[in-house]
Amino acid sequence: MAEKFINVTLKIWRQKNAQDAGKMVDYPLKNVSTDSSFLEMLDVLNEELVAKGEEPVAFDHDCREGICGMCSLYINGEAHGPDRAVTTCQLHMRMFKDGETITIEPFRATAFPVIKDLIVDRDSFDRIMQKGGFVSVNTSGNTQDANALPIRKEDADNAFDAATCIGCGGCVATCKNASAMLFVSAKVAQFSLLPQGKVEAQERVKNMLHQMDVEGFGNCTNTGACEVECPKGISLDNIARFNREYMKAAVLGSE
Amino acid sequence: MATLDSKIPTGPIADKWTKHKNEINLVNPANKRHIDIIVVGTGLAGGAAAASFAEMGYKVKSFCYQDSPRRAHSIAAQGGINAAKNYQNDGDSNYRLFYDTVKGGDYRGREANVYRLAEVSGNIIDQCVAQGVPFARDYGGLLDNRSFGGVLVSRTFYAKGQTGQQLLLGAYSALSRQIGKGKVELFGRHEMLELVVVDGKARGIISRDLVTGEIKRHSAHAVVIATGGYGNVFFLSTNAMGSNGTAAWKTHKKGAYFANPCYTQIHPTCIPRSGDHQSKLTLMSESLRNDGRIWVPKHLKDVEAIRKGTLKPTELKEEDRDYYLERRYPAFGNLVPRDVASRAAKERCDAGYGVNQTGEAVYLDFKSAFQRYGKEKALVEGVDNPTPAQILAFGKEVIESKYGNLFQMYQKITDANPYETPMMIYPAVHYTMGGIWVDYNLMTTIPGCYAAGEANFSDHGANRLGASALMQGLADGYFVLPYTIGDYLADEIRTGPISTETPEFVEAEKAVKDQIDKLMNIKGTKTVDHFHKRLGKVMWDKVGMARNAKGLTEAMEEIKQIREEFWSDLKIPGVANGMNTELEKAGRVADFLELGELFAKDALHRNESCGGHFREESVELDGEQKGEAKRDDENFKYVAAWEWNNTPGEAILHKEDLKFEFIELKQRSYK
Ligand SMILES: Cc1cc2nc3c(=O)[nH]c(=O)nc-3n(C[C@H](O)[C@H](O)[C@H](O)COP(=O)(O)OP(=O)(O)OC[C@H]3O[C@@H](n4cnc5c(N)ncnc54)[C@H](O)[C@@H]3O)c2cc1C
Ligand code: SF4
Numbered sequence: 001m002a003e004k005f006i007n008v009t010l011k012i013w014r015q016k017n018a019q020d021a022g023k024m025v026d027y028p029l030k031n032v033s034t035d036s037s038f039l040e041m042l043d044v045l046n047e048e049l050v051a052k053g054e055e056p057v058a059f060d061h062d063c064r065e066g067i068c069g070m071c072s073l074y075i076n077g078e079a080h081g082p083d084r085a086v087t088t089c090q091l092h093m094r095m096f097k098d099g100e101t102i103t104i105e106p107f108r109a110t111a112f113p114v115i116k117d118l119i120v121d122r123d124s125f126d127r128i129m130q131k132g133g134f135v136s137v138n139t140s141g142n143t144q145d146a147n148a149l150p151i152r153k154e155d156a157d158n159a160f161d162a163a164t165c166i167g168c169g170g171c172v173a174t175c176k177n178a179s180a181m182l183f184v185s186a187k188v189a190q191f192s193l194l195p196q197g198k199v200e201a202q203e204r205v206k207n208m209l210h211q212m213d214v215e216g217f218g219n220c221t222n223t224g225a226c227e228v229e230c231p232k233g234i235s236l237d238n239i240a241r242f243n244r245e246y247m248k249a250a251v252l253g254s255e
Numbered sequence: 256m257a258t259l260d261s262k263i264p265t266g267p268i269a270d271k272w273t274k275h276k277n278e279i280n281l282v283n284p285a286n287k288r289h290i291d292i293i294v295v296g297t298g299l300a301g302g303a304a305a306a307s308f309a310e311m312g313y314k315v316k317s318f319c320y321q322d323s324p325r326r327a328h329s330i331a332a333q334g335g336i337n338a339a340k341n342y343q344n345d346g347d348s349n350y351r352l353f354y355d356t357v358k359g360g361d362y363r364g365r366e367a368n369v370y371r372l373a374e375v376s377g378n379i380i381d382q383c384v385a386q387g388v389p390f391a392r393d394y395g396g397l398l399d400n401r402s403f404g405g406v407l408v409s410r411t412f413y414a415k416g417q418t419g420q421q422l423l424l425g426a427y428s429a430l431s432r433q434i435g436k437g438k439v440e441l442f443g444r445h446e447m448l449e450l451v452v453v454d455g456k457a458r459g460i461i462s463r464d465l466v467t468g469e470i471k472r473h474s475a476h477a478v479v480i481a482t483g484g485y486g487n488v489f490f491l492s493t494n495a496m497g498s499n500g501t502a503a504w505k506t507h508k509k510g511a512y513f514a515n516p517c518y519t520q521i522h523p524t525c526i527p528r529s530g531d532h533q534s535k536l537t538l539m540s541e542s543l544r545n546d547g548r549i550w551v552p553k554h555l556k557d558v559e560a561i562r563k564g565t566l567k568p569t570e571l572k573e574e575d576r577d578y579y580l581e582r583r584y585p586a587f588g589n590l591v592p593r594d595v596a597s598r599a600a601k602e603r604c605d606a607g608y609g610v611n612q613t614g615e616a617v618y619l620d621f622k623s624a625f626q627r628y629g630k631e632k633a634l635v636e637g638v639d640n641p642t643p644a645q646i647l648a649f650g651k652e653v654i655e656s657k658y659g660n661l662f663q664m665y666q667k668i669t670d671a672n673p674y675e676t677p678m679m680i681y682p683a684v685h686y687t688m689g690g691i692w693v694d695y696n697l698m699t700t701i702p703g704c705y706a707a708g709e710a711n712f713s714d715h716g717a718n719r720l721g722a723s724a725l726m727q728g729l730a731d732g733y734f735v736l737p738y739t740i741g742d743y744l745a746d747e748i749r750t751g752p753i754s755t756e757t758p759e760f761v762e763a764e765k766a767v768k769d770q771i772d773k774l775m776n777i778k779g780t781k782t783v784d785h786f787h788k789r790l791g792k793v794m795w796d797k798v799g800m801a802r803n804a805k806g807l808t809e810a811m812e813e814i815k816q817i818r819e820e821f822w823s824d825l826k827i828p829g830v831a832n833g834m835n836t837e838l839e840k841a842g843r844v845a846d847f848l849e850l851g852e853l854f855a856k857d858a859l860h861r862n863e864s865c866g867g868h869f870r871e872e873s874v875e876l877d878g879e880q881k882g883e884a885k886r887d888d889e890n891f892k893y894v895a896a897w898e899w900n901n902t903p904g905e906a907i908l909h910k911e912d913l914k915f916e917f918i919e920l921k922q923r924s925y926k
């Protein structure tokens with residue numbers, strides 16, 4: 001529990017911009033507090049680099065409390081690093097040993113092109129959402145009372161669990177097919193469990209799936225790797241529910 | 256010079272908003288298609304506003320500095336959102352929510368705005384449920400509520416510890432739908448760096464593309480600033496790393512008055528800082544105070560032993576513990592409002608009783624709760640004569656079901672198990688009640704420029720109640736701006752598209768480019784964080800939880816000095832025409848270094864204690880309330896709205912007198 005200080009060697013992917021080929025670069029780092037978070041460790045490295053007049057390592061982050069989904073990083077071959085059920089910003093240096101070499105790469109997928117160093121472009125997730133990740137209801141002040149439609153607690157709880165996906169893309173980076181199925185299925189499942197979302201269920205599942213293909217994400221072959229690395233514990237049950245919704249849409253399809 | 260007309264409609268408080276809505280101008284649907292609105296920010300306020308405007312038919316441009324609108328810091332809100340639905344039949348009403356908010360704000364908010372907030376609160380819940388927001392429900396399938404922040408009713412709607420996330424994803428989905436329809440153009444990873452004012456009206460913004468470094472001009476018929484709070488002026492806070500005051504500050508410098516900058520909420524229950532590497536502070540939800548008891552040792556020798564590690568907190572006897580909130584505030588105990596709890600923790604730590612190495616931590620202990628819930632559960636489970644071990648195990652189970660995710664988060668960060676040893680907590684900067692001054696329509700002192708959400712100063716007075724910021728953000732975005740902006744835009748239907756080639760745009764763009772060149776060319780020796788940390792330390796030590804004239808005067812001087820050093824010794828590597836995270840931070844810190852000085856100036860001028868603003872000179876000298884904060888209604892019952900005047904220290908004060916027609920002014924007492 002007590003704070004210790006360790007020395008590590010970082011192997012970090014450096015890439016100037018989208019056009020640059022990029023390469024791994026070694027950075028030894030001394031006296032890292034085991035109480036600091038992984039990103040705070042990178043802050044220390046960056047302070048040193050800037051002091052030397054070198055460009056700091058660019059990485060995405062914002063809330064630093066595991067909820068915004070902005071942080072990423074593929075650490076020692078795992079999305080969000082070796083700890084379970086945490087994002088990179090909540091990973092702490094006490095997970096690493098003195099003298100360890102730590103490899104840090106960006107999330108890699110065709111649909112997530114690198115912007116700079118460890119930062120990737122995940123706009124493809126937003127574009128999938130724009131195709132159907134919503135209930136078509138306008139703001140009015142005259143929607144029916146929130147308690148007019150009771151919803152079974154179990155359904156509400158399952159919808160909530162699906163809705164906790166933070167859109168980080170860890171599942172895609174982990175999947176050997178770079179499939180976005182866990183992400184997409186979580187949204188489809190959330191809405192299909194709620195009466196408000198059922199109305200458009202068929203269009204939603206088809207449109208979101210179509211956009212997933214357009215963006216260049218791979219197919220899901222049920223390897224289950226995504227569930228293991230997902231920082232929010234999004235379950236494979238959502239993929240099963242997605243498949244059921246998709247079957248329904250195909251059978252009952254309006255076209 | 257702009258005048259401070261708050262434009263509060265006349266009439267009884269409960270009728271003002273309806274009357275106002277009926278009287279304001281509307282824009283015909285065919286004309287809306289030719290009107291552009293820029294919304295800066297995609298949090299609850301900006302996201303809700305942008306989606307609603309687009310649904311109504313306006314053309315919208317939406318901006319955020321993150322890659323996706325879904326990552327705005329509203330996502331981090333844990334506890335819940337208030338609404339006067341009275342589903343629990345505990346006597347809640349619009350009036351009661353209005354009253355609690357005005358009182359909680361220590362009578363420094365505007366009555367008419369607060370009433371409207373309470374009035375639309377119910378609509379927010381209806382709207383969110385219709386969007387598919389999965390709020391917590393009970394076994395009957397109806398919405399569940401919890402109580403929050405020491406009020407007497409249960410009106411807080413929640414989605415476990417992730418309420419902000421679920422509400423923001425609701426607004427984001429509405430926004431995504433409009434983007435998909437081509438009604439909203441999204442500019443992710445774009446930062447607003449200047450407001451453009453043409454003929455006295457807000458007509459656009461200048462942004463920097465954070466990926467390419469390109470500086471772009473954007474025009475519109477109205478601009479909404481919904482860029483969140485400025486708590487990061489303290490360097491360490493519960494805000495996101497990118498949270499900033501830049502958009503609000505640039506707007507201020509273009510003519511918008513900045514109101515009550517010194518009103519800041521310091522939240523009592525955050526994880527204490529652990530060392531110099533610390534980059535941010537993490538909140539532990541206020542709901543924990545329902546079951547946790549706060550204490551420090553009674554004797555300094557025990558404090559020392561605990562710090563040395565020779566004594567464990569669990570070994571300290573009951574009679575050697577000082578449950579100081581229960582001692583000082585027998586009526587409210589551990590549930591006093593946030594400002595009171597924070598100051599009490601500081602008082603004990605300043606006196607030397609802090610329980611960790613830095614001396615800045617107190618215990619939040621669940622031992623009694625384990626016992627209480629454990630016995631209860633043993634009864635329910637039919638275990639007669641339970642052993643102490645059984646009771647403890649049952650108790651831990653109950654606590655886990657209530658706060659499991661928070662306990663887990665605590666353990667991940669601190670590596671200490673809060674089921675076995677009390678949590679350590681300390682206050683941290685959390686929310687800024689101050690912000691851009693707006694009238695009843697949420698318009699700033701620049702015509703056509705609006706401010707919404709945490710970025711404006713409006714509804715919370717000098718202290719915000721828990722679960723009321725989410726309510727305000729969504730009220731502003733879904734239910735207020737969509738009406739009030741039409742009143743202004745009705746006069747714009749003949750304006751036609753706004754050109755970005757006018758001298759005002761050229762000049763604004765040049766100002767942005769000049770500032771960037773200046774920053775890049777300092778080529779000094781110190782990093783942005785170096786200056787930010789120094790600013791934060793001055794703010795925390797002298798403009799933090801307790802303030803006095805001497806410290807505030809020093810703070811103004813010190814901030815000015817740090818600012819001068821910043822502009823002569825800053826080092827930014829890399830180039831401006833590409834992604835440059837150090838340059839991004841530098842622009843934000845440059846503005847914080849000005850805002851911080853105005854903040855201290857405002858705190859210095861307000862020689863009273865109210866809500867989160869505590870002046871050591873203004874305390875009760877005797878009687879039951881001895882030592883407690885003393886408000887001065889005679890001299891300070893106003894909103895302080897500051898006008899920019901070349902440098903922050905020279906800002907000009909304008910006062911909006913606050914009239915309390917519907918609520919009687921009283922001293923807050925929690926004894
Ligand atoms: C940890 C935490 C817990 C909280 N818990 C609760 C709670 O339980 N209940 C409650 O009611 N309140 C809570 N609050 C307060 C509440 O969450 C916030 O006040 C509220 O969400 C702010 O919403 P907003 O829309 O005003 O701003 P934000 O959500 O902060 O959004 C700001 C937006 O502006 C954009 N932006 C900022 N600057 C620029 C710029 N220069 N250019 C372009 N875009 C810019 C950002 O990208 C972002 O999209 C909590 C706050 C924190 C920090
Ligand atoms: S499913 Fe999990 S890993 Fe994938 S985006 Fe959502 S939270 Fe991230």
Ligand code: FES
Nearest residue numbers: 062064069071089
């Ligand atoms: S920085 Fe927000 S989830 Fe990691």
